[in-house]
Amino acid sequence: xxxxxxxxxxxxxxxxxxxxxxxxxxxxxxxxxxxxxxxxxxxxxxxxxxxxxxxxxxxxxxxxxxxxxxxxxxxxxxxxxxxxxxxxxxxxxxxxxxxxxxxxxxxxxxxxxxxxxxxxxxxxxxxxxxxxxxxxxxxxxxxxxxxxxxxxxxxxxxxxxxxxxxxxxxxxxxxxxxxxxxxxxxxxxxxxxxxxxxxxxxxxxxxxxxxxxxxxxxxxxxxxxxxxxxxxxxxxxxxxxxxxxxxxxxxxxxxxxxxxxxxxxxxxxxxxxxxxxxxxxxxxxxxxxxxxxxxxxxxxxxxxxxxxxxxxxxxxxxxxxxxxxxxxxxxxxxxxxxxxxxxxxxxxxxxxxxxxxxxxxxxxxxxxxxxxxxxxxxxxxxxxxxxxxxxxxxxxxxxxxxxxxxxxxxxxxxxxxxxxxxxxxxxxxxxxxxxxxxxxxxxxxxxxxxxxxxxxxxxxxxxxxxxxxxxxxxxxxxxxxxxxxxxxxxxxxxxxxxxxxxxxxxxxxxxxxxxxxxxxxxxxxxxxxxxxxxxxxxxxxxxxxxxxxxxxxxxxxxxxxxxxxxxxxxxxxxxxxxxxxxxxxxxxxxxxxxxxxxxxxxxxxxxxxxxxxxxxxxxxxxxxxxxxxxxxxxxxxxxxxxxxxxxxxxxxxxxxxxxxxxxxxxxxxxxxxxxxxxxxxxxxxxxxxxxxxxxxxxxxxxxxxxxxxxxxxxxxxxxxxxxxxxxxxxxxxxxxxxxxxxxxxxxxxxxxxxxxxxxxxxxxxxxxxxxxxxxxxxxxxxxxxxxxxxxxxxxxxxxxxxxxxxxxxxxxxxxxxxxxxxxxxxxxxxxxxxxxxxxxxxxxxxxxxxxxxxxxxxxxxxxxxxxxxxxxxxxxxxxxxxxxxxxxxxxxxxxxxxxxxxxx
Numbered sequence: 065x066x067x068x069x070x071x072x073x074x075x076x077x078x079x080x081x082x083x084x085x086x087x088x089x090x091x092x093x094x095x096x097x098x099x100x101x102x103x104x105x106x107x108x109x110x111x112x113x114x115x116x117x118x119x120x121x122x123x124x125x126x127x128x129x130x131x132x133x134x135x136x137x138x139x140x141x142x143x144x145x146x147x148x149x150x151x152x153x154x155x156x157x158x159x160x161x162x163x164x165x166x167x168x169x170x171x172x173x174x175x176x177x178x179x180x181x182x183x184x185x186x187x188x189x190x191x192x193x194x195x196x197x198x199x200x201x202x203x204x205x206x207x208x209x210x211x212x213x214x215x216x217x218x219x220x221x222x223x224x225x226x227x228x229x230x231x232x233x234x235x236x237x238x239x240x241x242x243x244x245x246x247x248x249x250x251x252x253x254x255x256x257x258x259x260x261x262x263x264x265x266x267x268x269x270x271x272x273x274x275x276x277x278x279x280x281x282x283x284x285x286x287x288x289x290x291x292x293x294x295x296x297x298x299x300x301x302x303x304x305x306x307x308x309x310x311x312x313x314x315x316x317x318x319x320x321x322x323x324x325x326x327x328x329x330x331x332x333x334x335x336x337x338x339x340x341x342x343x344x345x346x347x348x349x350x351x352x353x354x355x356x357x358x359x360x361x362x363x364x365x366x367x368x369x370x371x372x373x374x375x376x377x378x379x380x381x382x383x384x385x386x387x388x389x390x391x392x393x394x395x396x397x398x399x400x401x402x403x404x405x406x407x408x409x410x411x412x413x414x415x416x417x418x419x420x421x422x423x424x425x426x427x428x429x430x431x432x433x434x435x436x437x438x439x440x441x442x443x444x445x446x447x448x449x450x451x452x453x454x455x456x457x458x459x460x461x462x463x464x465x466x467x468x469x470x471x472x473x474x475x476x477x478x479x480x481x482x483x484x485x486x487x488x489x490x491x492x493x494x495x496x497x498x499x500x501x502x503x504x505x506x507x508x509x510x511x512x513x514x515x516x517x518x519x520x521x522x523x524x525x526x527x528x529x530x531x532x533x534x535x536x537x538x539x540x541x542x543x544x545x546x547x548x549x550x551x552x553x554x555x556x557x558x559x560x561x562x563x564x565x566x567x568x569x570x571x572x573x574x575x576x577x578x579x580x581x582x583x584x585x586x587x588x589x590x591x592x593x594x595x596x597x598x599x600x601x602x603x604x605x606x607x608x609x610x611x612x613x614x615x616x617x618x619x620x621x622x623x624x625x626x627x628x629x630x631x632x633x634x635x636x637x638x639x640x641x642x643x644x645x646x647x648x649x650x651x652x653x654x655x656x657x658x659x660x661x662x663x664x665x666x667x668x669x670x671x672x673x674x675x676x677x678x679x680x681x682x683x684x685x686x687x688x689x690x691x692x693x694x695x696x697x698x699x700x701x702x703x704x705x706x707x708x709x710x711x712x713x714x715x716x717x718x719x720x721x722x723x724x725x726x727x728x729x730x731x732x733x734x735x736x737x738x739x740x741x742x743x744x745x746x747x748x749x750x751x752x753x754x755x756x757x758x759x760x761x762x763x764x765x766x767x768x769x770x771x772x773x774x775x776x777x778x779x780x781x782x783x784x785x786x787x788x789x790x791x792x793x794x795x796x797x798x799x800x801x802x803x804x805x806x807x808x809x810x811x812x813x814x815x816x817x818x819x820x821x822x823x824x825x826x827x828x829x830x831x832x833x834x835x836x837x838x839x840x841x842x843x844x845x846x847x848x849x850x851x852x853x854x855x856x857x858x859x860x861x862x863x864x865x866x867x868x869x870x871x872x873x874x875x876x877x878x879x880x881x882x883x884x885x886x887x888x889x890x891x892x893x894x895x896x897x898x899x900x901x902x903x904x905x906x907x908x909x910x911x912x913x914x915x916x917x918x919x920x921x922x923x924x925x926x927x928x929x930x931x932x933x934x935x936x937x938x939x940x941x942x943x944x945x946x947x948x949x950x951x952x953x954x955x956x957x958x959x960x961x962x963x964x965x966x967x968x
Contacts, residue, residue, distance in 0.1 A: 156649060156659040157704050158240040158718055158760045158776070160815075164259075167229045169876065169887050169919065175232060175256055176224035181872050182237055183815045183838035185252075186893040188865070191216075191223035194896075195237065195251030196778060196811065196842065199865035201786060202250035202724055207482055208257055208440050210504030211246065211580055213551035215446075215478035222508075224254070226444045226480060228384040230270070230362035231424050233257045239778070240704065240760050241720030243645035243661035244559060244576065247700040250724045250756045250780065258442060261378035261428040265367040272931075272963030274358045277939075278391040278955065282352035283415040284451040286473060287608075293387060295419030295447030301475060301514030303546045303589070304343035310336065334624070338616050341593070341625040344544065348516055349608040350451055350471050356417075358388035360963075368428075376430040385421040392416065394452075395953040402857075402904045404949045407458065410470070414452025421445050434490040442482045450474040455524075465521030469534060471607070473516045482506040500576075501558040510549040518542035518607055536603040536610060538596050543628050547588040554581045557643075572649040574661075582639040584728060587674075592628035597621050634674040635732045642666040660703035667725065669694040671732040671749075691749045694731070698723060698755075712767055716776075718760040726751040726786055730801045743899075745788070746800045754803070757781040762813075771834075773816045778842075782807040785846055787864050789854050789900040790908070799899050804848040807863055811842020828880035837873040842866070848900070857901045867894040883923055891915040898944055908951060911943040927967050935959040 152161050160182045172178040180187040185195055192200035205222045206212065214222045236255040238245060245253055289298035362385070368378030393413050400407035422445065428438040454470040486502035519537040524530070536542075557578030564571050593611060595603070598621050602610055616623045647661030670693050675681040680689060702720035709715060732747040762776030785807040791798045815838040820830040844863040848856050862868075873890045892915065898908045916937045922930045936958045944952035 153714070153764065153766055155238075156657070156706070157238055157242050157702075158716055158762055159236060159238045161237070162235045164229070164233055167232060167235075169885070169921075172229055174225045174229055175227040175235060175254075178229060178232075179224065179235060179237070179254065180891055181874070181889070182235075183813050183840060183870075183872070185237065186867055186870050186896075191225045193224060193252075193254060194865050194867075195239065196780075196809065196840065198251035198780075198809065198863065201727060204246055204249040204253045206246075206253065206255045207442065207504075207506075208484055209255060209486070210482070210484050210502055210506070210555045211553060212480065212482050212504070212506040212555075213508035213553045213582060213584075215480055215508035215510045215549065215551065222480070223446075223478070224256075226420075226422075226446045226478065227256055228362070228386070228420065228422055230364065230384045231258050231382050231422055231442070233260050240718040241663075241700060241702040241722045241758060242659075242704075243647040243663045243700075243702060244574070246580075246641075247643070247663055247665050247698070247722050248725055249722055250754075250758070250782070258424050258426060258440060259364065259366070259380045259382055261368060261380055261426060261438070262366040263368055263378075266365070267968040268362070268364040268965065269967075270362045270963055270965040272360050272961055274360070274388055274959055274961040276390060276957040276959045278393075278957035279355045279389070281355070281391050281413075283355040283389045283391060283417070284350055284413070284453065285353055285415065285417070286350055286451060287347040288449070292417070292449070293419065295387075295421060295445050296477065297475070297511075297513060300345050303513060304340065306343045307340050310340055334619075337625050338623055341611075341616050341623065342613055344591070344625075345514055346611045347608045348473060348518075349606040350453060350473070355391065355415075356387075356389050358386075360384075360386035360388070374430075374432040377428070378430075379425065379427045381423075381425045383421070383423045387419050388417075390416045390418065391957070393955045395950065396454075397949065397951045399905060399946055399949060399951065402906065402947050404947060408456065409458075410454045410456045412452050412454040414450060414472075417449040417451075419445075419447040434492065435488070437485065437487040440482070440484040440486075442480070442484075444478075444480045446478045448474070448476050448478075455522075456519075465523055465533075465535070467522050467524050468537065468540075469520040469522045469531070471516075471518050471520075473514070474512070475514060476510060476512040478508075478510050480506065480508045496563050498561040499558065500561070502556065504553070504555040506553050506555075508549075508551040508553075510547070512545070512547045515545040515547070516542065534604060535600060536595070536598075536607070538594070538598070538603070541592040541594055541626070541628065542607070542611075544591045545588060546591075547586070547633075549584065549586045551582065551584045555579070566650070568652070570651045573646075574648070575646045576644070578641075578643045578645075580639070580641040580643075582637075584635075584637045586633075586635050586637075586729075588633040590628040590633075592626040594624040594626050595621070598623075635671060635728075636674060637669070637671040637728045637732070639667075639669045639728075641668075655708050657706040657708075658704070659706075660701070663700040663702070664697070665700065665723075666697040667694070669725075669728075669731075671728055671747075673732050692732070694725075694753075696753060713763070713765050716760065716762045716764070718758070720758045722756045722758060723753055724756060724782075724786065725753045726801070730786065744798045746798065748801050750803075751786060751801055752784050752803050754785050755783045769819065769821065771816075771818045773818075774814065776813045777811070778813070779810040780808060782809070782846075785863065787846060787848060787900060789848070789856055790902050790905065791854060800853065802848065802851070802854065804846040807844065807846035809842060809844035809863060809866065811840055813840045814838065832878040832880055834876055835874065836876070837871070839872075840870040841868065843868060854902050857904055857906055861900065861907060862897055864897045864899060867896045869894040885921040885923070887919045889915075889917045889919070891917075901946065906947045908944055908946045911945060913942060914938055914940050929965050929967075931961075931963045931965065933959075933961045935961070 152159060162178060162182060167178045176187055176191055176193065179185050179193050185193055188194055188200060193203055194200065195203050204211070205224070212222060216223050234257045236257065238253045238255070239251070241247065289300040291298040362383065364380065364382035366378065366380035368376055370376055391414070396410040396412065397406055398408040399405065423443045425441045426439065428436065430436045452472045454472070456468040456470050458468070482504060483506070484502065484504040487500070489499045491497045491499070519540045520534040521537045522531045522534040525532050555578070557576060559574055559576035561572055561574040564573060595610065598610065598615065602615060615621055643663060643665045645661060645663040647659070649657070649659045651657050672692050673681040682688065700721045700723070702718070704716065704718040707715040730747045731749050731751050757780065759779045760776065762774055764772070764774040766772045783806060784803040786801055787804050788799045788801055791800055817834065817836040819834040823830055844866045845860060846863050847860050849859060850856060870893045871891070875888045877886050879885070892912055895909045895911050898910045901907045917933065917935045918937060919931065919933045924930070936956060939958050942954040942956065943950060
């Protein structure tokens with residue numbers, strides 16, 4: 065019996081509490097469309113992409129710098145892709161970029177959806193980016209150059225779907241290590257750049273809606289609060305203050321007598337226990353209603369002023385709001401053996417009610433031509449209220465009840481607020497020294513109150529499929545889960561650059577320092593309703609009618625509010641990184657450019673699991689506190705060379721050493737649930753960091769016509785890569801993280817942009833048509849050995865999350881009169897391992913997803929545009945397979961959006 069909360073706070077630690085607090089807690093500050101089409105078109109571009117010159121000119125060798133003529137483009141929006149290519153051309157390291165106009169053309173609504181168009185990138189769960197076949201663990205994210213925390217407790221990287229396209233200026237993906245970039249990435253580093261300060265006044269306003277083919281069904285919902293439109297709980301779901309107070313007043317429960325020691329009377333203890341349950345939100349019967357009308361809007365305004373004496377002030381402010389309901393169907397199957405025997409099967413229907421809104425305010429002060437300071441403030445909120453009903457069949461449901469009806473309500477608020485400042489200062493009188501600095505203070509939060517699951521045993525007529533009877537399953541008692549994660553980061557640094565002439569070369573020497581600090585707290589409380597003595601006539605009712613005040617207070621029904629926590633889920637963690645670096649950038653006669661240097665990082669981390677008494681858990685004597693502490697340092701060199709073969713062609717060569725460290729949740733032996741598959745996962749304090757050697761070579765061709773072509777190759781050697789492996793236990797299917805012995809990945813990438821003017825240079829129609837695409841072909845292998853906990857079925861296999869191919873293809877047309885713009889975009893990735901199999905079960909493979917999207921934009925005036933987009937035209941479905949059997953399936957439907965935008 066449960067009367068008060070278990071003490072999740074160590075009494076020896078300073079304790080804090082806020083309005084969202086759910087308990088006293090310690091303050092820890094420290095092939096429908098063949099891939100062959102993309103391949104053939106890419107190859108065709110190599111042979112047919114003849115440069116188109118406006119005038120005959122003798123080519124002069126020279127490095128792509130300020131003296132290179134800007135690419136001339138006549139199409140309305142083709143310039144967007146070409147301008148970003150020009151920026152990529154001048155990057156010192158292998159990188160890919162995408163500008164806001166490109167994102168607008170494809171109609172992608174957020175950073176995650178947009179980044180899957182970049183060469184070698186795929187999207188996972190609609191939130192996370194896989195770069196060159198490496199999972200999200202192998203990528204890192206920054207906002208305007210500063211590292212920000214993640215509001216997702218199951219990932220160390222930021223969910224990129226939180227960043228709406230309307231606030232993004234550009235996206236940069238750096239695929240090779242450099243001295244001034246964090247060493248902790250293996251696939252790529254994504255920098256999200258928010259809207260820049262304008263030179264003139266502008267005002268933009270947009271309003272839109274969406275429809276999904278799944279919306280023809282009713283949406284699932286329940287009784288909730290009045291602030292749903294805000295994406296914020298109004299308090300109805302919050303952890304009851306009375307339970308907080310009960311713990312403070314009565315203390316804990318006697319583990320032997322199950323009686324409160326302070327009260328000393330069993331009847332009084334039970335009465336208190338029942339009264340506490342009355343304060344919990346119990347009007348949780350799932351019902352259906354018409355799907356709500358979906359709408360979204362964005363607004364942005366900016367300006368700059370000349371204040372005299374070379375002083376300029378500018379700002380940009382933007383906001384975004386979206387509210388919609390997404391209906392879905394899922395299938396989740398758990399296999400018992402390699403023969404395809406089903407241990408558990410769930411057919412799920414549900415609705416995810418989403419509210420997203422964001423604001424930003426960026427300001428810039430240019431005091432004179434040598435000194436500039438900018439500030440960036442970004443606030444993001446993403447709220448999901450997911451309600452589902454599942455019909456579950458197990459090996460135990462072969463008689464009445466012959467199935468289980470599982471109801472689930474999962475509500476979460478994810479927020480991220482970031483405040484940043486950075487400055488650039490030139491000192492002409494001090495050898496033209498340049499000093500750059502930045503400071504960032506960010507906070508992420510995940511607040512998930514009142515998550516609820518409850519189960520009915522049901523009898524289903526085999527002939528009609530109708531439910532003939534149902535009764536609340538009291539053995540699998542209804543469970544409420546209250547969780548909260550707070551993740552605070554501070555990131556600061558500076559860089560000093562000194563230009564010099566050395567041996568006839570223009571050389572820039574630079575050095576700098578950066579500091580990063582993170583403090584995270586994660587807490588979860590599980591409460592259960594015990595109703596074994598409720599009569600069948602009551603248990604056949606709906607949830608809200610079973611747990612009424614009258615039934616709970618009825619002494620004969622012997623209701624109990626229980627602590628249903630089954631394992632350690634709470635932890636506190638801290639990270640600190642001190643980094644110093646030195647680099648050089650040498651340009652020899654505008655033909656050769658060498659860039660490189662050395663980075664040093666001193667890394668410290670502590671991840672401490674907290675037990676129900678608020679003490680540091682040793683997991684039953686398995687671990688000592690020193691097992692939770694990581695202290696490591698390392699040197700990370702990098703070198704890049706660029707050879708300017710001609711004004712249009714250049715070669716890049718790069719080599720670097722980086723590292724991938726385990727996520728916070730992966731090194732703490734706490735349970736967490738995969739947000740997509742629902743599989744229980746466990747961390748492993750014995751995980752080690754993985755050193756990576758990276759090698760790149762790329763040939764790039766930038767033509768005066770605006771067309772371009774690049775072909776590159778890469779190789780990565782990984783020491784002790786981190787891999788999730790499936791475990792089959794008495795509790796069901798689980799996964800845990802382990803270090804493999806070794807691993808490698810290699811591949812080729814090709815990318816092109818080509819208009820059709822080479823067919824007829826005088827045709828305005830053909831000049832407005834262009835095709836762009838990219839293709840990545842790669843392979844990987846890891847070797848993972850059995851141990852006392854796992855017996856991998858395949859000790860040698862591809863890396864988790866790696867696709868052997870990734871292809872993007874884009875057809876676009878801009879009308880000569882400037883009134884119309886259309887784009888057809890195709891994306892596909894090869895099948896990839898979701899997690900490794902064990903005990904004879906094969907690896908689980910996520911199957912290819914063929915995405916075909918169409919966007920049409922009408923420009924009736926210079927200030928107005930109307931955009932229509934159809935997403936997932938092919939009606940593809942997400943699917944996972946194991947041993948040839950379908951283990952997970954989801955239908956995202958086909959989505960149509962319509963948006964009106966005005967710009968002044």
